[in-house]
Amino acid sequence: MSKRNMSKRNSRREFLKTAAAGATAALFPLPALAQGAGGRVVIVGGGFAGATCARALRTLDRRISVTLVEVNPTFTSCPFSNTVIAGLREITTQQFNYQKLTADGVVTASAAAGIDPQARTVALADGNRIPYERLVLAPGIDIRWDGLPGYNEAAADLMPHAWKAGEQTLLLRRQLEAMEDGGLVVISAPANPFRCPPGPYERASLIAYYLKTRKPRSKLIILDAKDAFSKQRLFQNAWKELYPDRLEWVSLSGGGKVTSVEPATKTFVTDFGRHTAAVANVIPPQKAGRIAEVAGVTDRTGWCPVDPVTFESKQQQNIHVIGDAAIMGAMPKSAFAANAQAKVCAAALAKLLAGQKPEEPRLINTCYSLVAPDYGISVAGVYRPKDGMLVDVENAGGVSPIDAPHATREQEAIFANGWFKTITGELFG
Numbered sequence: 001m002s003k004r005n006m007s008k009r010n011s012r013r014e015f016l017k018t019a020a021a022g023a024t025a026a027l028f029p030l031p032a033l034a035q036g037a038g039g040r041v042v043i044v045g046g047g048f049a050g051a052t053c054a055r056a057l058r059t060l061d062r063r064i065s066v067t068l069v070e071v072n073p074t075f076t077s078c079p080f081s082n083t084v085i086a087g088l089r090e091i092t093t094q095q096f097n098y099q100k101l102t103a104d105g106v107v108t109a110s111a112a113a114g115i116d117p118q119a120r121t122v123a124l125a126d127g128n129r130i131p132y133e134r135l136v137l138a139p140g141i142d143i144r145w146d147g148l149p150g151y152n153e154a155a156a157d158l159m160p161h162a163w164k165a166g167e168q169t170l171l172l173r174r175q176l177e178a179m180e181d182g183g184l185v186v187i188s189a190p191a192n193p194f195r196c197p198p199g200p201y202e203r204a205s206l207i208a209y210y211l212k213t214r215k216p217r218s219k220l221i222i223l224d225a226k227d228a229f230s231k232q233r234l235f236q237n238a239w240k241e242l243y244p245d246r247l248e249w250v251s252l253s254g255g256g257k258v259t260s261v262e263p264a265t266k267t268f269v270t271d272f273g274r275h276t277a278a279v280a281n282v283i284p285p286q287k288a289g290r291i292a293e294v295a296g297v298t299d300r301t302g303w304c305p306v307d308p309v310t311f312e313s314k315q316q317q318n319i320h321v322i323g324d325a326a327i328m329g330a331m332p333k334s335a336f337a338a339n340a341q342a343k344v345c346a347a348a349l350a351k352l353l354a355g356q357k358p359e360e361p362r363l364i365n366t367c368y369s370l371v372a373p374d375y376g377i378s379v380a381g382v383y384r385p386k387d388g389m390l391v392d393v394e395n396a397g398g399v400s401p402i403d404a405p406h407a408t409r410e411q412e413a414i415f416a417n418g419w420f421k422t423i424t425g426e427l428f429g
């Protein structure tokens with residue numbers, strides 16, 4: 001071996017040693033991470049918010065270098081995962097890779113383990129560090145494991161949450177498939193705020209559809225920590241029509257709030273009694289993805305307060321938070337909303353990096369829910385910044401008509417499918 005090669009090998013060995021030491025990890029000098037003339041943005045989380053932001057930044061200004069830090073090589077989508085649980089589609093239709101983003105010049109890396117807001121660096125799990133001028137955190141949610149007595153990571157094997165799509169989705173589906181006809185399904189829904197406000201009720205509807213068609217002697221109960229929920233009248237009217245005597249909703253004031261669970265027997269405990277299920281789906285309290293806490297951008301609610309124009313954290317300069325992890329005022333935690341926020345954030349970042357003032361945005365959200373495969377309902381809203389929050393623009397949104405004919409519901413189910421294809425196609429297609 002030549003002297004030059006030997007010294008190269010030695011220095012690589014030294015670098016690996018330093019990286020393994022963790023605490024002394026050096027800045028990661030990948031050529032692809034070289035400072036773009038337009039600035040350097042690192043995005044943590046390649047879901048609906050983070051992947052959209054990365055793509056939008058590439059489109060806005062190719063001089064900005066964009067690094068996407070995503071822990072999983074495959075993204076599994078929560079939207080439409082309720083149809084997987086109900087056996088209406090396969091999990092593979094929910095899964096996407098990052099090839100398109102990589103081809104578009106976005107550099108992807110592994111898991112973010114730490115953030116240093118003063119030094120403006122992201123520490124990766126492999127010990128390397130990436131510098132940023134502006135950091136976007138889009139880590140989605142984590143389960144608040146201390147939020148419901150009796151519920152922990154081991155309990156989730158027996159009483160799946162299926163609120164992060166993937167193995168948990170399949171586990172709940174398999175439990176339903178294995179259940180005897182006549183078994184009771186119980187879903188517990190948390191208090192606000194949480195990911196996808198209509199999600200528990202869509203799930204209940206599609207499981208009721210599964211029971212109606214496959215296990216006709218079975219029933220489902222939703223135990224709720226709330227007295228009201230998204231698209232409530234639409235759901236309840238549809239349940240009366242499609243699933244009479246099969247689906248029961250127990251409100252907070254009706255004794256629905258679950259105070260603890262007993263996983264060994266799949267029992268939900270409320271102040272009013274106990275419900276033992278054959279299949280138990282606990283949708284637990286949630287918080288911003290853990291890396292947000294590590295970065296110091298969460299407040300005592302566990303979520304991240306942000307400026308509604310730039311989505312910059314109210315707690316740490318140069319760190320922006322988008323998607324489910326952020327507190328967005330009236331705007332719900334949805335993939336549609338995450339996508340809209342990401343585009344607005346990207347536009348704001350391009351302006352900020354160019355030393356200009358971002359414009360005040362208007363954002364739109366639409367959430368479709370399937371009550372049956374051919375029965376869709378929706379809610380839409382428009383939002384604007386006011387007093388440091390996003391508020392509803394009056395008379396600019398609303399829900400599907402209450403007394404619509406079946407053809408309208410069928411049409412909305414088609415729109416729901418169309419929306420899902422469009423948003424996933426835009427990001428990963």
Ligand SMILES: Cc1cc2nc3c(=O)[nH]c(=O)nc-3n(C[C@H](O)[C@H](O)[C@H](O)COP(=O)(O)OP(=O)(O)OC[C@H]3O[C@@H](n4cnc5c(N)ncnc54)[C@H](O)[C@@H]3O)c2cc1C
Nearest residue numbers: 045047048049071078079112139140196323324334335336
């Ligand atoms: C059952 C269900 C049904 C739903 N249906 C709909 C629907 O029909 N329509 C709709 O609009 N919304 C729906 N939603 C809501 C939607 O899934 C979320 O609002 C959306 O995923 C939020 O996007 P996000 O980018 O904030 O988070 P995510 O999409 O969860 O993305 C977060 C990403 O960050 C990554 N990550 C986290 N931490 C790190 C780290 N430290 N390092 C590297 N990577 C990290 C994760 O791996 C993940 O890929 C549904 C949700 C559920 C649970």
